[in-house]
Amino acid sequence: MIRLLAAAAVLIASPVMAQRDAAQRREWNAPTTPFRIVGNVYYVGTAGLSAFLIVDPAGLVLIDGALPESASRIAANIRRLGFRLRDVRYLLNNHSHFDHSGGLAALHRATGAPLLSSAGDRADLIAGRTVGRRDLAGFPPIRPARTIRDGETIRVGKTILTTHLTPGHTDGATSWTLHTQEKGRPLDVLFLSSLSVADRPLVHGRPPRETAAVAQFRSTFRRLAAMRADVVLSYHPEQYDLQAKRRKLAAGDPFAFVDAGELPRRVDQARRAFARTLAEQRRAP
Numbered sequence: 248m249i250r251l252l253a254a255a256a257v258l259i260a261s262p263v264m265a266q267r268d269a270a271q272r273r274e275w276n277a278p279t280t281p282f283r284i285v286g287n288v289y290y291v292g293t294a295g296l297s298a299f300l301i302v303d304p305a306g307l308v309l310i311d312g313a314l315p316e317s318a319s320r321i322a323a324n325i326r327r328l329g330f331r332l333r334d335v336r337y338l339l340n341n342h343s344h345f346d347h348s349g350g351l352a353a354l355h356r357a358t359g360a361p362l363l364s365s366a367g368d369r370a371d372l373i374a375g376r377t378v379g380r381r382d383l384a385g386f387p388p389i390r391p392a393r394t395i396r397d398g399e400t401i402r403v404g405k406t407i408l409t410t411h412l413t414p415g416h417t418d419g420a421t422s423w424t425l426h427t428q429e430k431g432r433p434l435d436v437l438f439l440s441s442l443s444v445a446d447r448p449l450v451h452g453r454p455p456r457e458t459a460a461v462a463q464f465r466s467t468f469r470r471l472a473a474m475r476a477d478v479v480l481s482y483h484p485e486q487y488d489l490q491a492k493r494r495k496l497a498a499g500d501p502f503a504f505v506d507a508g509e510l511p512r513r514v515d516q517a518r519r520a521f522a523r524t525l526a527e528q529r530r531a532p
């Protein structure tokens with residue numbers, strides 16, 4: 248009887264959850280005008296999901312593809328800025344969840360650019376789903392052209408992106424750093440992957456034993472705490488207060504996105520949220 252009631256509850260909840268998920272996707276995928284953030288870094292994502300274009304006379308680098316339905320918006324934003332899709336030299340992905348890797352396959356077809364991926368997220372990208380997470384939506388699969396390693400540099404002309412593996416959110420979550428300039432002022436930009444647990448299991452069994460994700464998060468927090476960045480960019484706009492900074496930029500402040508204190512604040516917030524979630528999962532029956 249209990250099993251029947253539980254099954255009935257799932258059936259009743261499913262349409263509600265589907266409607267909620269559809270509404271979330273529409274909100275994430277709403278259009279927005281692309282713009283230059285700082286130096287040679289441009290925003291080409293949607294209203295609710297970030298994608299970044301790094302520009303060099305020798306070619307372009309595109310980070311992230313948002314949702315499958317976001318690919319056409321990202322492509323249109325690149326063109327709207329006056330750049331050509333065929334000039335994209337590399338595609339990068341901060342992590343392999345559907346809301347960041349969904350548009351990569353279509354963008355690969357549109358640009359011809361190879362996707363470079365961490366080893367940890369490669370299997371997800373090829374499978375078109377987050378392996379082991381049935382709660383997350385799938386996406387069009389894409390096979391990375393090659394695997395990038397921690398500390399590896401990605402070069403297009405004089406532009407150099409340095410790879411930093413920052414696992415936790417996924418096994419292969421990846422961040423990049425870039426040196427750029429704004430009005431002659433040198434700036435270090437960090438493209439920061441997600442630091443949230445996002446329902447990832449941190450413990451298993453009874454008594455509870457820590458999963459590999461716990462060591463990943465702790466290592467990532469230590470690593471990021473030792474880094475510095477003038478500009479921190481992430482993949483959900485609310486995480487880095489995009490709209491407020493964009494308004495300051497539009498009002499004439501070319502350094503609206505510059506905040507050397509943002510990275511330590513973000514790491515501290517993420518570390519405390521992780522500790523709370525770990526404690527909750529340990530207490531769960």
